Amino acid sequence: MKTKSAIKPRNSKIYLYLLPGLAIYAFVVLVPLVMALRYSFFDWSGGPNMDFIGLDNFVALIQDDVFWQSFRNNLFIIIMSIIGQVGIAFLIAVLLTRSWVKWKQFHRTVIFIPNVLAAVIIGFLWSMIYNHDYGLLNYSLNAAGLESWISPWLDDPSIVMASVTIPIVWQFIGFYLIIFMSAMQNIPDELYEAAKIDGATSWKQTWHITMPMLKSTFRVAIMLCIAGNMKVFDHIFVMTGGGPGSSSTVMAQYAYDVSFNRFELGYGSAVSIGMLALSLGLILISQIIGRGEKE
Amino acid sequence: MKWLTPLGKTIVNILLLMFSLSAVFPIIWMLYSSFKTQKEFTLNTISLPETWQFSNYIEAIQVGKLHEYFFNSVYISLSSVFLIILLGFIIAYMIARFSFPGRKVIYILFMFGMLIPIHGLLVPIFIEFKNVGLLNKPYTLILPYVAFGLPIVIFLFESFIKQIPKEIDEAAIMDGCTTFQVIFKIIFPIASPVIATAVILSFLTAWNEFPFALVLIQDEALRTLPVGLTNFNGQYTVNYPQMMAAMSITVLPVLLIYLAFYKKIIQGMTAGSVKG
Numbered sequence: 314m315k316t317k318s319a320i321k322p323r324n325s326k327i328y329l330y331l332l333p334g335l336a337i338y339a340f341v342v343l344v345p346l347v348m349a350l351r352y353s354f355f356d357w358s359g360g361p362n363m364d365f366i367g368l369d370n371f372v373a374l375i376q377d378d379v380f381w382q383s384f385r386n387n388l389f390i391i392i393m394s395i396i397g398q399v400g401i402a403f404l405i406a407v408l409l410t411r412s413w414v415k416w417k418q419f420h421r422t423v424i425f426i427p428n429v430l431a432a433v434i435i436g437f438l439w440s441m442i443y444n445h446d447y448g449l450l451n452y453s454l455n456a457a458g459l460e461s462w463i464s465p466w467l468d469d470p471s472i473v474m475a476s477v478t479i480p481i482v483w484q485f486i487g488f489y490l491i492i493f494m495s496a497m498q499n500i501p502d503e504l505y506e507a508a509k510i511d512g513a514t515s516w517k518q519t520w521h522i523t524m525p526m527l528k529s530t531f532r533v534a535i536m537l538c539i540a541g542n543m544k545v546f547d548h549i550f551v552m553t554g555g556g557p558g559s560s561s562t563v564m565a566q567y568a569y570d571v572s573f574n575r576f577e578l579g580y581g582s583a584v585s586i587g588m589l590a591l592s593l594g595l596i597l598i599s600q601i602i603g604r605g606e607k608e
Numbered sequence: 609m610k611w612l613t614p615l616g617k618t619i620v621n622i623l624l625l626m627f628s629l630s631a632v633f634p635i636i637w638m639l640y641s642s643f644k645t646q647k648e649f650t651l652n653t654i655s656l657p658e659t660w661q662f663s664n665y666i667e668a669i670q671v672g673k674l675h676e677y678f679f680n681s682v683y684i685s686l687s688s689v690f691l692i693i694l695l696g697f698i699i700a701y702m703i704a705r706f707s708f709p710g711r712k713v714i715y716i717l718f719m720f721g722m723l724i725p726i727h728g729l730l731v732p733i734f735i736e737f738k739n740v741g742l743l744n745k746p747y748t749l750i751l752p753y754v755a756f757g758l759p760i761v762i763f764l765f766e767s768f769i770k771q772i773p774k775e776i777d778e779a780a781i782m783d784g785c786t787t788f789q790v791i792f793k794i795i796f797p798i799a800s801p802v803i804a805t806a807v808i809l810s811f812l813t814a815w816n817e818f819p820f821a822l823v824l825i826q827d828e829a830l831r832t833l834p835v836g837l838t839n840f841n842g843q844y845t846v847n848y849p850q851m852m853a854a855m856s857i858t859v860l861p862v863l864l865i866y867l868a869f870y871k872k873i874i875q876g877m878t879a880g881s882v883k884g
Binding site: 322415 | 625654724730812817848
């Protein structure tokens with residue numbers, strides 16, 4: 314569509330207006346994306362010596378157990394978030410539509426609070442909660458007479474992933490709660506009224522009206538869970554740094570370790586490319602599956 | 609037929625209340641524990657401070673130099689917000705109002721920015737900034753923060769400006785306004801509700817950002833609060849109340865902004881996802 318209008322400036326003028334923002338965006342997002350691809354073909358520790366090694370970095374990446382372990386850890390966090398965040402948030406959102414549930418505004422406001430805090434703060438806060446001697450968790454277990462449950466929450470490789478995932482899930486439940494609440498407001502009341510006349514209980518209405526009507530919201534929420542948790546870094550950096558060993562490493566943490574602790578910038582670029590490719594792939598797959606269900 | 613008995617309803621209400629409290633209690637615990645002495649804290653983790661004393665805060669500033677990090681965070685966040693709003697508004701206006709070659713591509717490029725996990729760019733951006741000598745400058749962090757902030761803001765502005773009648777712009781042009789004046793004297797004030805949302809959102813994002821601040825800045829004097837906290841933690845691992853004082857200083861501005869504007873924040877943070 315071509316709109317000839319009196320107010321339209323010359324194209325050259327439009328581009329001039331767009332230039333500053335576009336330039337910064339290209340410099341920070343687009344150029345590094347392309348350069349990362351280039352660096353990933355070199356053996357390079359940041360100095361003047363860059364050896365072109367072709368696909369060696371990617372061959373190494375595919376055989377790199379720690380990389381795949383970190384990817385599995387990302388997947389674990391994603392699955393727990395889909396269950397925990399989307400599940401709990403939906404349940405609470407449904408409860409908040411019930412007339413007998415009290416303090417609705419309070420719940421909504423308070424559950425959202427952790428969402429606005431820095432992930433670093435959440436990480437430190439939960440390290441303190443998990444602390445062996447002074448932590449809230451062990452204190453509560455003691456008070457409840459459950460001393461035997463006390464564990465080295467962040468130091469035991471077999472439970473550390475659960476320990477670091479809980480704060481991540483906890484922080485963002487409020488976000489999904491708000492998404493579901495605003496989506497539910499868009500469901501026409503007539504649907505519920507008709508169901509009521511037919512004698513459907515409120516839980517049947519949830520199952521047969523709310524859930525199907527929110528299909529696209531579920532899809533968006535799950536996609537956000539995937540996109541958000543593929544890049545998770547701050548919480549884990551602060552709580553465990555990926556340890557003990559590499560038991561709680563995620564992909565962003567691994568890219569960081571390779572590049573800034575081992576100074577393998579070429580391989581670090583390959584890890585970053587791997588991370589970007591896996592993330593976009595997962596998002597794409599979730600979109601396709603979501604679409605397929607719709608039709 | 610009722611599914612839940614009155615007793616059941618009471619229990620659900622209590623469970624829900626407990627859940628809500630669990631969302632804030634750790635934060636409240638942090639705030640009041642920051643007024644305890646180390647000794648008090650080790651004796652009883654959960655008790656209120658016997659005397660509310662500020663020594664943890666004073667030491668966090670005197671020894672931990674938290675005020676310097678605080679100043680850096682304020683300066684970086686405000687500069688980023690200013691540029692995000694200015695540049696984002698211009699771009700959104702052009703995309704919303706005019707058709708020109710490349711319009712679609714530019715819009716898609718920015719929307720792509722909302723989708724990619726920016727942490728994958730951490731290493732490449734570090735290399736690029738290192739190569740062109742942009743590490744450790746007072747303005748280093750502003751560049752990525754503006755770039756990462758633009759997509760959501762352009763999305764919010766563009767969908768708002770589209771709803772403002774074009775006749776307003778035309779009338780202003782007839783009256784002799786330049787394009788720049790139309791954007792900032794006429795449309796900008798009309799868009800003030802969505803601008804407020806964008807300002808708050810961009811500020812919170814910049815204030816809380818960690819990985820890029822960690823990697824692109826090594827100079828102690830230029831660090832922002834989140835990275836400053838990790839330093840602080842390294843030096844005083846054992847002194848939890850003092851660490852909590854430092855964390856409270858970081859959190860308080862955010863909490864105050866949230867309590868003052870929570871409706872706008874909730875709206876803005878979820879707008880992108882609900883429409884998308």
